[in-house]
Amino acid sequence: MVRNLILIGFMGTGKTTVGRSCAQRLKWSFIDTDHEIERELKCTIAHIFHYRGEEYFRQVEVEVLQGILQGSGQVIATGGGIVTHSAARALLEQSRTAGSRIVWLKARPGVIMKRVGRSLERPLLNNEKPLDTITDLLAKREHWYQQLADAMIDTSDVAAVQVVETVLNFLDAGEA
Ligand code: S3P
Secondary structure, eight states: OOOEEEEEEOTTSSHHHHHHHHHHHHTOEEEEHHHHHHHHHTSOHHHHHHHHOHHHHHHHHHHHHHHHTTOOSEEEEOOTTGGGSHHHHHHHHHHHHTTOEEEEEEOOHHHHHHHHSSOSSSGGGOSSOHHHHHHHHHHHHHHHHHHHOSEEEEOTTSOHHHHHHHHHHHHHHHHO
16 A cells, blocks of 8 residues: 655646645545645745745755654655755655655756746746756756656656656555
């Protein structure tokens, strides 16, 4: 029995959309770490980055992840940068050992750019050259996504409904 389904991957790869549909299909709860952080601190991610900085955000992100991973029967969409924190990586590894499955959603930089662009909601991309930032951050993060994932799905040219099917098939195959 799979404990939790955890979606990792860069911004704009479909974690929230795909995660919500998977949760509906599985009749599991859906949790988005960004949303939990905003709920807990009662302000937006953009505000947290602006007033408290990224390091503070990462600390809260790890705490929130730790709390969520106590539970089971959940589809968890994680923030794209969660893998940059060693404590978060350790928590994800532990959860995998405890029976969670980690799926890495991936997309090409140009596709990510089209999906999120210069996003006010995503402070790391709210600059003059978001495509450069995307390429840069992807190069830094991809080995972590790869290291943690049980499966990878490229969502660049695939509709979200199809990605959902692929994720659910992957979970079923693991159950057999
Ligand atoms: C971030 C990704 C965002 C959010 C924050 C930082 C990142 O989440 O956590 O803006 O560092 O890649 P999404 O991946 O859900 O957009």
